[in-house]
Amino acid sequence: MVMDLIVLATLLAAGSGVPGLLMSRRSSVGEWIAVGLIVTAALMGFGAIGYQLAFATAPAGLSEPWSLPWGRFAIGLNAIGMVFLTPILCIASLGAIYGLAYWPQAFHRRNGRKLRLCWGLLTAAMMMIVVARDAVLFLMAWEVMGLATFFLISTKDDDVGATDSGWIYLVAAHVSVLALMGMFALLRVATGSFALWSVLPTSSSSVLATGIFILGVLGFGLKAGFMPLHVWLPGAHANAPSHVSAFLSGVGLAMGVFGVVMVSAQWATPPIWWGGLLVVLGAGTSLGGIIFAMAQSDYKRLLAYSSVENIGIVLMGIGLAVVGRAVGQPLWILLGLGGALLHILNHSLFKPLLFFGAGNVLHATGTREIQMLGGIAHRMPRTAGLMAIGSAAICGLPPLNGFISEWMIYLGLFNCAVVPAGLRLTWLTLAAPALAVAGALALAAFVKLFGMTFLGLPRSLHAAEAHEAGILAIAPMWVLAFGCVVLGLAPVLVLGLLERAIARWDAAAFVQRPSLAAVEPLQKMSLILGGLAAALLLGVWLVYRIRPRMAVVNATWGCGYGAPTSRMQYSGGSFVRMLTDAYRAILWPRRSGANVIGFAPEAASASVEFPDTVLDRGLLPGLRMVGWLAGRARPLQSQAVGRYLLYVLVALVVLLVTAVW
Amino acid sequence: MLINTVMHVVLLAAAPPLMLGLIQRTKAWLTGRKGPPLLQPYYDLYKLLRKGVVLSKTTTWIFRAGPMVTLVTVLLGGLLVPFGASAAPLHFKGDVILLIYVLALGRFFTSLAALDTGSSFEGMGAAREVTFACLSEAAIMLGLLVLIKFSGSLSLNTMLRAPEEHAFAMLPVASLMLAAVGMFIVLLAENARIPVDDPATHLELTMIHEVMVLDHSGPLLALVNYGAAVKLFVFAALFLHFVPPVPMGSPALNWAVFLAEMLGVALTIGFVESLMARLRLTHVPTLLVAASLLCGFGFILMLR
Amino acid sequence: MTGTINSLLVVVLLVNLFMLGASRMRGLIHAAAAQGVILSFMPLLLAARLDWIAVVVASVTIGLKGLIIPRILHKALRDAKIKREVEPMIGFLPTMLLGALGTVLSLVLAAHLPVVGHPVSNLVIPVSLSTILTGFLLLTTRVKAITQVIGYLILENGIYIFGMLLLAAVPFLVELGILLDLFVGIFVVSIIIHHINQTFSSMDTRQLTALRE
Secondary structure: HHHHHHHHHHHHOOOOOOOHHOOOOOHHHHHHHHHHHHHHHHHHHHHHHHHHHHOOOOOOOEEEOOOOOOOOOOEEEHHHHHHHHHHHHHHHEEEEHHHHHHHOOOOOOOOOHHHHHHHHHHHHHHEEEEEEEEEEHHHHHHHHHHHHHHHHHHHOOOOOOHHHHHHHHHHHHHHHHHHHHHHHHHHHHHOOOOOOOOOOOOOOHHHHHHHHHHHHHHHHHHHHOOOOOOHHHHHHHOOOOOHHHHHHHHHHHHHHHHHHHHHHHHOOOOOOOHHHHHHHHHHHHHHHHHHHHHHHHHHHHHHHHHHHHHHHHHHHHHHHHHHHHOOOHHHHHHHHHHHHHHHHEEEEEHHHHHHHHHHHHHHHHHHHHHHHHHOOOOOHHHHHHHHHHHHHHHOOOOOOOHHHHHHHHHHHHHHHHHOOOOOOOHHHHHHHHHHHHHHHHHHHHHHHHHHHHOOOOOOHHHOOOOOOOOOOHHHHHHHHHHHHHHHHOHHHHHHHHHHHHHHHHHOOOOOOOOHHHHHOOOHHHHHHHHHHHHHHHHHHHHHHHHHHHHEEEEEOOOOOOOOOOHHHHHHHOHHHHHHHHHHHHHHEEEEEEOOOOOOOOOOOEEEEEEOOHHHHHHHHHHHHHHHHHHHHHHHHHHOOOOHHHHHHHHHHHHHHHHHHO | HHHHHHHHHHHHHHHHHHHHHHHHHHHHHHOOOOOOOOOOOHHHHHHHHHOOOOEOOOOOOOHHHHHHHHHHHHHHHHOOOOOOOOOOOOOOOOOOHHHHHHHHHHHHHHHHHHHEEEEHHHHHHHHHHHHHHHHHHHHHHHHHHHHHHOOOOOOOOHOOOOOOOOOHHHHOHHHHHHHHHHHHOOOOOOOHOOOOOOOOOOOOOOOOHHHOOOOOOOHHHHHHHHHHHHHHHHHHHHHOOOOOOOOOOHHHHHHHHHHHHHHHHHHHHHHHHHOOOOOOOOHHHHHHHHHHHHHHHHHHHHHO | HHHHHHHHHHHHHHHHHHHHHEEEEEHHHHHHHHHHHHHHHHHHHHOOOOOOOOOOHHHHHHHHHHHHHHHHHHHHHHHOOOOOEEEEEHHHHHHHHHHHHHHHHHHOOOOHOOOOOOOOOOHHHHHHHHHEEEHHHHHEEEEEEEHHHHHHHHHHHHHHHHHHHHOOOOOOOHHHHHHHHHHHHHHHHHHHHHHHHHHHHOEEEEHHHHHOO
């Protein structure tokens, strides 16, 4: 029953773009049908989840043979799957609704239908990934997700930036598939079947287990965007249409995390160093991601890098849980995995909210440069207010939802410090200061994003003539912002689901484990946070009453200068200048322009940009070098037959010599 | 218990401006001036509250919300930090994290309110505020880790100051000293005191906190100033947790010790401010990194 | 007792960090003097009973490290009319981070070093190593000749701390000998600095290497 609903929902979602294909390019009926189908699919999915949560005792499953040579059509839904399925359904439908305003068929006749077809396919593929219980089915869904994402990123196929990012993504996606194929092959060696996500019988210290784990981290890490593997991510999320960025960033990345969670669940006692590796990788990813985010001048790129940061935070939590499982510390598992999963849910609320807002700004002003904007809060008050909520939430500020998950992960890390002596794992606690620094940098990045974009004076005509987005674009943002507030004030709502997911992850020892709510004073904190929210509202209301009575409205004080212009404002670049200088060894900025020397200098200009160090400084030049070397090897391939015969002879001699040796 | 709470709230609400007055008095005394009356900060607040407001045309609701939000956050922070050996009114496992993040919420709104005016000076101040916060947060976190590692507790209430739990001889003196020096630097930096920032200067180019609030006036400025005073008070109370406690039996004595210690902190700040000049802005990160390193050393010493 | 010693050693550690971050020559000299004085007090705390030799040695060291050597350095600074800023070859922040890294390493290393007997505090070896390292860092990363003199001074301080482990074995006279050597060395260097300054009008060691011909 549950699985039938899921299958039906998947099919509906997959086919949601098809009716549009049959209609005229000018007709907007197709997009409404697509939205209707996606929303119906989402409702069915939610129904299935609700039924499973409320009534079912055992995990749901369905297994049918099929005519392919390998595997079976086997699917199932467990608590971890539900945690990941919820944001997929939620953002797929909200994004589709937002798309009605952002990418209407009437204005995008050439590619609107392609976008909607791929949107449906992507939704269906992700749903299938979460429920797949067979390696072949999983890989097929993974591949469909990769292709659909590629077409979505390069929706604007006449834009070089978009198509380039699309190609880079496609390469990354296929390296990921390659790694996953290797992993599933090794899994098959270990278990003897293609059935997925069972606890492995082999001892965890073996080479095989390590191979599976490393390939899994590599393959899923490429999708999730762990720091050196994130190369495709900033460009793709910056160049894709904004609601696609929201979907990919809020939910797409979570698919990689889903993989890591499931792979790491497969051993009863994993080695400690796996968890340590994940924690270190997570700390590096979150710090690196936010350092790059803070430097960006393109607000969509900034948001993309901030996704890398959030994935790093999630990874820290998972790593902590793996260590906890290795050394038998249930509390670490509870707080680490609980925090990580909750952060996935949270990220799927505030990141789409921010990308939708960014879409509104882009739609209204036509530029992605923070330096060109400013002061649009006056012209787009609703977008500005909602973006403020999103920015505060993503910085982990109370009383919003980001705080709760980060709090859990902090608490888990602190627990490493107070553990009884003999474990020698206190060093794990040092991830907490790293997380704190990442949090402070995130605050700098989002103060820059929000302050420079929405506040102050317009820095260009684009910004001065901005207009507020329509109700179809604002309504989904309201829903997400509401979610941020609710999860922040009442995390109790999802605790049950999280606990079931943790129990699925490590069933063996969960019995004697206290629940999340009992271990940690979440209820008490919720009360305090509620008080904080009430005090904030009351205080702001009090201040707001000042205005009519005694306010004088005048220009900003220019410190005595009579004719300030909007160009004299502090710019986004100067706002983070001290930070980008401090981290120049990592950021490796590209500066150009004249140095101003002397008392009466000529007109001069200077610019600084922050290319991705791994992609633009390492990978692309490296690949270019390989291409150059390959070009040099070309003469070997002359057209003369004698030359080829010579090669054959040489090869023979070499083989003979090795054989004799 | 109830008396403790009442005492805590009253002190938190009423005492912070007095601390400012004490610091100013110390500075005046050391430089041989007469100085303003001890209660001058209260008079200033009263004066500002009765004045009108000038609002910039550029600003939005954030400009007006900023001072209030900041005040609410530091007050909540004050309710989380135990004053001396007496328990804080609000406490739960992990309240240290809420303390750090609620102060970050205040910073978020202060700097946004600064950017809201579109003035380059205020933008400059906001940039410095968020930049230096990145360094001081690491220091605070490492300093708190020293306490967590020592006490095995995750709530400020039961960390170092929990009375009669730890004998003085058991205290990790070296670690605490290192962390205390680090936290004192953070206390000065976060509250815009010399040598990081000069609360008395009127040169916009060199300031951090004062330049962010240039455009606030009247009651809004009163909120800003009061909030800053409360923040200083809260940080001073937090700093006291790194100073080995004097165990006292009765609650009344505990409060007396706490007040004496706060007086000591105010005097120390006054001394430091009189003896030092403001650092060049480029040297401030060095100072804050040093603070993080000290707290980090303290933590590493505990690991051995 | 151990508590006091530990606190003094921590102060020594703080002074090390301060010296790596100090940007003024005066501050640097004062810090070195303060460190010397603190260290000279320590044998008095350690001694089982106060005999007059210990007191004499301590007062001589305090006089030398706390008064005479700083005064010579200040005089050299004044006479040579050197700029008051310390000139680092690599920035203050990187040297400080290097010093911190060194301190952490010495903390880790000291835990694994075999120690004969019972050291009075488990901080002695790490602080000693870290001080020696600080001395080396000052020697290698600062430009001015006078900073290098201070570097040697710190290096000697580090060795002195190490010597406290062997308090019973090594008579104070040996330490006194080292100190005298150092004192004479500093005396000579400051005279040389004076003369170099009169002849070449530069105190940059980078340029001094060009003198070898």
